[in-house]
Amino acid sequence: MSAAPARPAVTALSDPAADAAITAACTLLSLPTIRTQAGPLADATARERLTHKAYLAEVLSAECDDRDARRRLRRVKEAKFPRPKRLEDFDATAITDLPPARLAHLATGGWIDAGEPLVLLGDSGTGKTHLLIALGTAAAEQGRRVRYVTTAALVNELIEAADDKQLSRAVGRYARLDLLALDEIGYVSLDPRGAELLFQIITEREERASIACASNAMFSEWGATFTDPRLAAAVVDRLTFNAHIINTGTSSYRLRATRAKKGATTT
Incomplete structure (x- = not known):
């Protein structure tokens, strides 16, 4: 026994x-x-x-x-959002491309797990950056690795890394993210070197890890940003394949929010 x-x-x-x-x-x-x-x-x-x-x-x-x-707090801090924005504070009623069911689906982050891109297109002030930060915050709070960066800042970072012979390390950092939130595509023109470095990041993440981007220019106008029409077409192709594309329109979200706030204080 x-x-x-x-x-x-x-x-x-x-x-x-x-x-x-x-x-x-x-x-x-x-x-x-x-x-x-x-x-x-x-x-x-x-x-x-x-x-x-x-x-x-x-x-x-x-x-x-x-x-x-x-x-969760650490993930949000690591994302380097420029300011706090949350989905519950966003009024999507004026965006026909974003019914409540679609916004709720995006909030779950399933598209991130599937490696699908998200593209927000619309005029300045229509809520693109709010949505980009808010969806990124939701993803970070769900435990995902997220980084917010403007297109110009990312390109400058990549150029500095290349000059210091640290480009592969920088590309590796961005490749490991679950979500890259890329803001202000189309706001500034990129020189050929910067455009090619940005394309390298986009290619590294293609069909494997999500990029969410915001632009005030329609796809047909991205040639002004990337200067090389073939490169612009390749970027559009990669960011739109299996993508969630949302047009935020032309009506200023900030102006609506300001008017609503003033109206609430006068009643």
């Missing part, structure tokens, strides 16, 4: 000694939530007459929940 498993050894500790042991162990194991919540949760589980296993489940769940919240 096999011997019965030995019971784990348990050391009798006073409450102060137990508190010190918990603090030391949590510090060593990097469990800050358990370190702060072990005592209060112990008191709560004692009042509720829960089992030791239930108490253990409570403290572990608290640590997991807090760690997940910290990870």
